[in-house]
Amino acid sequence: MGSKSMMKWPKQITPSLVQQLIYSEKDLEKAISIFDAATAEYSSGFRHDENTFGLMIRRLLSANKFMPAEEMLVRMKREKCGISENLFLSIYRAYGRVHKPHEVVRVFGKMKEYECEPTEKSYVTVLTILVDESQLKMAFKFYRHMRQLGIPASVPTLNVLMKALCKSSGTMDSAFKIFREMPNRGYTPDSYTYGTLINGLCKAGRNLEAKELLIEMEANGCSPSVVTYSLLIHGFCQSNRLDDAMGLLKKMESKGVDPNVYTYSSLIDGLCKNGYSMQAMKLLERMVKKGLVPNSITYSSLIHGVCKEGKISEAVQILDKMKLQDLKPDAGLYSKIVNGYCEMRKFQEAANFLDEMILSGITPNRVTWGLHVRTNNRVVQGLCDEGHPTQGFQLYLSLRSRGISVETKTYESLVRCFSKRGDLHKAARIVDEMVIDGIVPDEGTWNAVFDGFWDRKKVREAAELLHAKLIDECPNTTTSS
Numbered sequence: 195m196g197s198k199s200m201m202k203w204p205k206q207i208t209p210s211l212v213q214q215l216i217y218s219e220k221d222l223e224k225a226i227s228i229f230d231a232a233t234a235e236y237s238s239g240f241r242h243d244e245n246t247f248g249l250m251i252r253r254l255l256s257a258n259k260f261m262p263a264e265e266m267l268v269r270m271k272r273e274k275c276g277i278s279e280n281l282f283l284s285i286y287r288a289y290g291r292v293h294k295p296h297e298v299v300r301v302f303g304k305m306k307e308y309e310c311e312p313t314e315k316s317y318v319t320v321l322t323i324l325v326d327e328s329q330l331k332m333a334f335k336f337y338r339h340m341r342q343l344g345i346p347a348s349v350p351t352l353n354v355l356m357k358a359l360c361k362s363s364g365t366m367d368s369a370f371k372i373f374r375e376m377p378n379r380g381y382t383p384d385s386y387t388y389g390t391l392i393n394g395l396c397k398a399g400r401n402l403e404a405k406e407l408l409i410e411m412e413a414n415g416c417s418p419s420v421v422t423y424s425l426l427i428h429g430f431c432q433s434n435r436l437d438d439a440m441g442l443l444k445k446m447e448s449k450g451v452d453p454n455v456y457t458y459s460s461l462i463d464g465l466c467k468n469g470y471s472m473q474a475m476k477l478l479e480r481m482v483k484k485g486l487v488p489n490s491i492t493y494s495s496l497i498h499g500v501c502k503e504g505k506i507s508e509a510v511q512i513l514d515k516m517k518l519q520d521l522k523p524d525a526g527l528y529s530k531i532v533n534g535y536c537e538m539r540k541f542q543e544a545a546n547f548l549d550e551m552i553l554s555g556i557t558p559n560r561v562t563w564g565l566h567v568r569t570n571n572r573v574v575q576g577l578c579d580e581g582h583p584t585q586g587f588q589l590y591l592s593l594r595s596r597g598i599s600v601e602t603k604t605y606e607s608l609v610r611c612f613s614k615r616g617d618l619h620k621a622a623r624i625v626d627e628m629v630i631d632g633i634v635p636d637e638g639t640w641n642a643v644f645d646g647f648w649d650r651k652k653v654r655e656a657a658e659l660l661h662a663k664l665i666d667e668c669p670n671t672t673t674s675s
Contacts, residue, residue, distance in 0.1 A: 255288035290323035360394025396429030431464025466499020525558035541576035578607040
């Protein structure tokens with residue numbers, strides 16, 4: 195082996211030495227080579243122990259090398275090396291991380307082949323992954339299997355079961371039934387139990403019930419976490435109960451629970467949607483002073499809010515802050531600001547923002563494409579209406595080159611603008627492109643072109659143009675000279 199010849203092994207090798215070498219090697223392939231070379235060098239009897247195998251399996255799993263990791267289990271069995279439950283837990287979590295719940299169940303089913311008896315920890319881990327991946331039928335079937343095997347229920351198991359029932363508003367009452375029966379069966383609900391139910395209630399829009407449960411939670415000696423408070427604050431913001439949301443913010447801070455980015459982002463979004471963008475800006479300043487870094491959602495909510503209130507200069511400032519933080523605004527945010535400028539009839543500023551967006555390489559997705567098309571057309575029309583035909587024409591050319599549909603109204607605005615200014619050849623060119631794109635000019639568009647010619651006493655040229663267009667549109671028509 196290559197590693198064998200490259201490495202100088204000591205006279206005596208130990209598992210701890212091999213582990214140290216594997217830890218320090220960042221390259222996975224080289225780490226595997228070290229692992230293999232150790233047994234090759236000491237073929238007289240050295241074998242890896244469970245810790246070394248476990249280290250190598252975790253390295254493989256972190257790189258999503260699932261089959262090689264499972265092959266390590268086969269090798270451990272062949273070499274009569276003990277296999278603990280922790281190794282299987284690592285594999286379950288790795289498959290769960292890449293959203294492969296069926297693989298989790300498959301590996302769980304092989305535990306006994308490796309003489310490893312699953313404990314409650316394995317059952318709860320598998321059940322949790324199934325619920326998190328919304329494989330609820332499999333989860334309930336797995337839970338029934340647990341009970342059939344005589345595995346007793348526990349607070350962690352019941353918590354996961356309630357989490358599954360809280361995923362649908364139709365089964366929320368079943369979750370509460372389990373919750374209310376827990377004390378009678380000798381189980382004490384913990385913070386996770388309450389948090390799960392509060393989350394379910396908030397998602398179902400039952401925020402007042404969630405608030406009552408929070409009070410009950412505290413009365414029973416369970417301290418709500420920042421996650422629990424944030425979920426309830428988000429629920430109140432979604433239902434426009436801002437006073438309740440702000441009250442909870444004060445309450446959590448008074449109890450020494452520090453709000454996180456999610457907490458502030460929910461409040462900022464709620465304030466902006468209800469026309470309190472300046473209050474939201476103050477909350478952003480407060481958030482930054484606490485050392486919290488706003489994320490894309492925070493900035494997006496603010497930009498939407500200030501644009502809604504017509505405060506475009508503030509929106510631009512927020513966008514600049516966002517870019518300074520190396521967060522890339524999406525096409526939707528740019529469209530918001532561009533449309534804001536359009537509302538103020540500042541079409542040149544709107545066009546400049548579209549240019550910036552293009553130069554930044556920001557492209558709309560399928561969801562925002564329709565808005566992007568309308569925004570671009572609106573700016574071209576505005577530039578023409580406000581007497582900026584050159585800039586409007588350049589943007590029009592950009593639309594065509596980027597595959598953005600040109601609306602009929604945009605063509606008409608360009609034709610009218612150039613005809614009025616006497617640039618009749620450019621107007622005629624736009625009419626030609628309009629016809630090529632399958633749009634039939636209406637009477638107003640033709641009148642704009644003809645008026646341009648008549649104003650310059652070019653009656654013959656106007657007549658010839660009309661004559662030519664009539665022939666193009668009615669090829670079967672015969673005329674005599």
